[in-house]
Amino acid sequence: MSFEPKIILFSCHYTSQQSCAEQGTELQLLGFPKNITMIRVPCTGKIQVTSLLKAFEDGADGVFVVGCPVDGCHNVKGSVRAAKRVAAVKKALEELDVEAGRIEMFHLPRGLHPEFVAAGVTMDTKIRALGPSPFHR
């Protein structure tokens, strides 16, 4: 049975700014998976654990966060904070006996780089391999 994963991406304004150019069509042309829904936030440091968990509650099979490079965050430590919250959710998923790999953190430079598209493809491939979320089977 074919499985089209629902994936939620939280990305900071700076890292994702070019991805929204041309109404996002450029991103699609570069091969960014269409099944990824992007939520832009002013800074990934603002993303709470509850926001990440809610994405799973709302039916996400996978979640990922893309923020600034560790040593180059526009808001100094925002993406480092985000990475720690992603790690906290990984730990919580493990406690529920769910694959921790259903959530990941990526630190990428700002603008539309091949790495941004690659992160999306990586998550899409991984979640397809993991299968549907055990929270909604």
Added chain:
Amino acid sequence: MIVAERKPMAEIIEMVRDCAKILVLSCRGCVTVCSAGGEREAAALASLIRLGLKKQGKDIQVIEGSLVRQCDKEYIDGIDQWNGQYDAIVSTACGVGVNFIANLRPEAVVYPALNTTFFGGSAEQGIWMEQCAGCGDCVLHLTGGLCPVARCAKSLMNGPCGGSVGGKCEINKETECIWQSIHDRLGGLGKKAQMETIAPIRDWSTAGHGGPRKTVRADLTI
């Protein structure tokens, strides 16, 4: 403050597995400050409970509530606003809060979401350290303000034990030898001679060994 940490999710899920609706009740006292059971942590817990039970194919209705504290009768009365909306309360307060709900609401099923760990303070952001054991007979005036009851692994009154190396405890190499610290601190304060006073055998009856303790301020009672 009282420091606590969330119980493992498997333990919490097991508590509520037969419930159809629960109230996750946070406390805005100590456990908010130590980021274990405040409104934010309760929201995350509510989400994890829903997810954990969904994974088992069960739907549970989780409502969230918050009290200023769960260690005072007048605040516990606030629980009544959720009457009829839950089968059980999952309290994110310390053990005191859970006890208070059990004491004052005989009809309510209440479960602890946290393990209450110690009296401590925030050493730095995200790190809390035990500082006081609540032993009921404070000796801090003799030890430069550093507690040997809570912070010496052996609760020695006449330390150090001789097992510490480089100022670190032999029980845990990451823990400072508090008696070394007491010695250094008293020396720095010009009170080194205080270390030579032998503390007598201690009466631990104030430390809870005689059952639950009670404090009465007659001038405040009604």
